[in-house]
Amino acid sequence: xxxxxxxxxxxxAYAGPVLRNEAxxxxxxxxxxxxxxxxxxxxxxxxxxxxxxxGAVAKETAAGKSEGATVRPLSLNCDFVSAGEKGDTVExxxxxTRATRTVLFISGELRVGPRILMTATGVYAIKGTDxx
Amino acid sequence: MRTPIxxxxxxxxxxxxxxxxxxxxxxxxxxxxxxxxEEGERIxxxxxxxxxxxxxxxxxxxxxxTFADAFLGSAAHRGAGGKGCVTLSLQASFLAEAKAGDFxxxxxxxxxxxxxxxxxxxxxxxxxxxxxxxxSLWKVLGER
Numbered sequence: 001x002x003x004x005x006x007x008x009x010x011x012x013a014y015a016g017p018v019l020r021n022e023a024x025x026x027x028x029x030x031x032x033x034x035x036x037x038x039x040x041x042x043x044x045x046x047x048x049x050x051x052x053x054x055g056a057v058a059k060e061t062a063a064g065k066s067e068g069a070t071v072r073p074l075s076l077n078c079d080f081v082s083a084g085e086k087g088d089t090v091e092x093x094x095x096x097t098r099a100t101r102t103v104l105f106i107s108g109e110l111r112v113g114p115r116i117l118m119t120a121t122g123v124y125a126i127k128g129t130d131x132x
Numbered sequence: 133m134r135t136p137i138x139x140x141x142x143x144x145x146x147x148x149x150x151x152x153x154x155x156x157x158x159x160x161x162x163x164x165x166x167x168x169x170e171e172g173e174r175i176x177x178x179x180x181x182x183x184x185x186x187x188x189x190x191x192x193x194x195x196x197x198t199f200a201d202a203f204l205g206s207a208a209h210r211g212a213g214g215k216g217c218v219t220l221s222l223q224a225s226f227l228a229e230a231k232a233g234d235f236x237x238x239x240x241x242x243x244x245x246x247x248x249x250x251x252x253x254x255x256x257x258x259x260x261x262x263x264x265x266x267x268s269l270w271k272v273l274g275e276r
Contacts, residue, residue, distance in 0.1 A: 007186075007187070008187070009185060009186045009187040009192060010182050010183050010184060010185040010186070010192070011183060011184050011185060011186060011191075011192035011194055011195050012186070012187075012192065012194075014161075014162075014183045014184075015158075015161075015162070015194060015195075015198075032157060033157050033158060033161045034157070034158050034161075035156070035157045035158060036156040036157070036158065036159075037134075037155040037156045037157075042156055042157070042158035042159070042198070042201070043201040043205070043218075043219040043222070044158055044159070044162070044194070044197060044198025044199070044200075044201040044202060045158050045198065047194060047197040047198065047201065047222065048192070048194025048195070048197065048198060049194075051192070051193045051194045051197065052194065055193075070188065072188075072226070072229075073193045073226050074225065074226055075223065075224065075225050075226070076193060076197065076223070076224050076226075077221070077222075077223040077224075078197075078221065078222050078223075079220070079221045080218065080219045080220055080221065080222075083218075
């Protein structure tokens with residue numbers, strides 16, 4: 001299945017890459033530089049991955065409402081359900097809980113196979129719509 | 133004592149700050165990070181550079197949360213009397229954007245310590261402006 005890189009910004013690319021396949025899933029491979037001192041996926045990298053997945057869904061939703069609209073994160077809440085190990089392939093997904101004219105509520109999760117690593121919710125401000 | 137992991141770029145610490153000794157590969161990857169003592173309290177900082185930015189030129193929330201995880205974790209570890217801690221939950225509110233060249237500082241506060249759980253909050257600022265606040269829960273390993 002072909003896939004493309006999401007969040008190619010400075011930090012998205014530097015910490016990633018995070019790929020998205022044709023089915024819409026976000027894919028991330030845990031390498032040496034993503035680890036903490038206990039050889040597990042670093043919590044910061046796990047939250048970065050959650051922010052990329054939720055942010056991509058937020059961006060896409062905002063652009064779908066109004067062409068050229070962008071988003072800015074207001075709040076991100078991450079729960080660390082289990083640990084990721086080197087070599088694991090992490091799969092991310094997120095959905096829109098509610099979209100108002102100016103704010104998006106997004107929730108998502110990161111998994112390795114059937115095991116949940118992280119659940120996350122985010123609140124995003126929509127920029128560039130209806131702003132004169 | 134393990135050898136600290138060097139960061140891929142060299143940045144001079146600001147006056148009065150020292151380089152944080154990092155043992156987590158991902159923290160070294162995004163570093164260097166700095167720290168200093170201020171009235172008995174340890175505070176942390178880093179210079180935002182091009183590596184840390186999002187597609188709109190602001191510091192990426194993932195970088196801010198990585199910085200938070202590193203140093204709220206170190207506060208939790210001290211709060212637990214040196215025992216190992218793992219992150220259970222972390223919530224961040226993004227108050228303002230930080231830019232490349234900004235020196236972002238982190239001040240942590242232990243809100244409550246129980247045998248098994250440490251509650252830590254923190255404030256992140258650039259100069260006089262707060263850019264992020266965070267609250268977090270940490271599990272003290274081996275305690276219940």
